[in-house]
Amino acid sequence: MGDVAVIGTGQSVFSRKCGVSVRELCFEAFQEAMEGLDITKDNIDASIIGSAPEYDKQRTPSGLISEYLELTPKPTFYVESVCSSSSTGLRVAWSLIKAGLHKVVAVIGFQKMSELTSREAAERMGRGGDIIWDSPLGITMPAGYAMYARAHMAKYGTTEEQLAKVRVKSAHYGISNPKAYYRKELSVEDVLGSQVITSPLKLFDCCANADGSSCIIVASEDIATRVAKIPIWIAGVGAATDTMTMAGRKSLTNLSCAVEAAKQAYGMAGLGPEDIDVAEVHDCFTISEIMAYEDLGFAEFGEGARLIDEEQTYIGGKIPVNVDGGLLSKGHPIGATGGSQIRTIVRQLRGEASEAQVKDARIGLVHNIGGIGQYGNVTILRR
Ligand SMILES: CC(C)(COP(=O)(O)OP(=O)(O)OC[C@H]1O[C@@H](n2cnc3c(N)ncnc32)[C@H](O)[C@@H]1OP(=O)(O)O)[C@@H](O)C(=O)NCCC(=O)NCCS
Numbered sequence: 001m002g003d004v005a006v007i008g009t010g011q012s013v014f015s016r017k018c019g020v021s022v023r024e025l026c027f028e029a030f031q032e033a034m035e036g037l038d039i040t041k042d043n044i045d046a047s048i049i050g051s052a053p054e055y056d057k058q059r060t061p062s063g064l065i066s067e068y069l070e071l072t073p074k075p076t077f078y079v080e081s082v083c084s085s086s087s088t089g090l091r092v093a094w095s096l097i098k099a100g101l102h103k104v105v106a107v108i109g110f111q112k113m114s115e116l117t118s119r120e121a122a123e124r125m126g127r128g129g130d131i132i133w134d135s136p137l138g139i140t141m142p143a144g145y146a147m148y149a150r151a152h153m154a155k156y157g158t159t160e161e162q163l164a165k166v167r168v169k170s171a172h173y174g175i176s177n178p179k180a181y182y183r184k185e186l187s188v189e190d191v192l193g194s195q196v197i198t199s200p201l202k203l204f205d206c207c208a209n210a211d212g213s214s215c216i217i218v219a220s221e222d223i224a225t226r227v228a229k230i231p232i233w234i235a236g237v238g239a240a241t242d243t244m245t246m247a248g249r250k251s252l253t254n255l256s257c258a259v260e261a262a263k264q265a266y267g268m269a270g271l272g273p274e275d276i277d278v279a280e281v282h283d284c285f286t287i288s289e290i291m292a293y294e295d296l297g298f299a300e301f302g303e304g305a306r307l308i309d310e311e312q313t314y315i316g317g318k319i320p321v322n323v324d325g326g327l328l329s330k331g332h333p334i335g336a337t338g339g340s341q342i343r344t345i346v347r348q349l350r351g352e353a354s355e356a357q358v359k360d361a362r363i364g365l366v367h368n369i370g371g372i373g374q375y376g377n378v379t380i381l382r383r
Helices: 022-034 061-068 082-098 116-127 141-156 161-175 188-192 221-225 254-271 288-296 304-309 326-330 334-349
Strands: 004-011 046-049 076-079 104-112 196-198 211-220 232-241 279-280 361-371 375-382
Touching: 004 022, 004 082, 004 221, 004 334, 022 061, 022 104, 022 211, 046 061, 046 082, 061 076, 061 104, 076 082, 082 104, 082 232, 082 334, 082 375, 104 334, 116 141, 116 211, 141 196, 141 326, 161 188, 161 196, 161 232, 161 288, 161 304, 161 326, 196 326, 211 221, 211 334, 232 254, 254 288, 254 361, 254 375, 279 334, 288 326, 288 361, 334 361, 334 375
Parallel strands: 046 076, 046 104, 279 361
Antiparallel strands: 004 211, 004 232, 104 211, 232 375, 361 375
């Protein structure tokens, strides 16, 4: 069986209130993903839809989206691993193509969070953790990641200023991303002075809920080489799961599911962290990005904060990370996020990233986490 490539990517604008229905939101990403491809929707022989349930009224959204995009009667189905749903979709698409069942698969991720208040959304996200042992005791997403931040500070001496520097970088790059919601420079003082959410995390240490969609068109080697100007090859896909309860975690200073997923992806690609030219990591909170540096092997455990201190994750540094502004600037429409990260790396590897372009980028990595570290997905892409 040949290789599998990403041949098209699209993303809606991420916003706090999109004002359109889920089907229209998905169309925006789908339309961009199909641009410039020498195929039509009739060549797509399956679709995979990813989101987290209970944010909008529509149940079983795959049938609805498939109909609206005129993909019927081709098969469609739903995948879910909360915030990493669209990366899980990409993994499944890769497997289906490798198995010879399909040749062109559309992976569509979406979330419309604006139908809920911020409080209701926090309650839904909390129930993404264990509903007996965690969420009733107040372990919402910010609270869970605040525990990780406190543990990292206690064990390694990481500081609130270092966390703030992650948001300063994200804000800096968010400005040049027309699809990001927050597009304004922030200083360390701005971040440190923002409202405390769950200490030590403040408002600007947190990503914001958003509406958005993403679409990745994946194809077999014979099709990809024929229809895409620059196919981007899927070199490695890693996935792992950790315990639902926080109490079950072996460590509170790194995400074991990310370490395991990275090991698998590097192994499959025959590459190591030193080979990665540009990366997108799941910065749902500033501490998440510092842990990702370590979990992916860009820094030793405990040394992640030094990378941001030394500006090694800026363009021109050792390993540029989240140079599209990350979740912190773009907003985080749960099911759409993984696809948006893939889109950024594909654009980098095609040399289409405009002012955010990392020179000569040929190998890129996407790290996408679901829940408070329950689901880890790492994808390595190669030009
Ligand atoms: C941090 C958080 C609790 C703030 O919620 P909130 O206090 O209810 O705030 P709101 O969402 O009502 O927003 C209040 C204001 O802060 C702004 N804001 C919210 N989050 C922001 C962020 N991350 N960066 C910058 N501004 C932000 C909003 O734009 C809004 O400003 P406006 O009134 O000028 O539009 C909420 O955004 C949150 O839970 N974030 C984490 C989401 C999450 O866990 N996702 C999954 C992670 S894997």
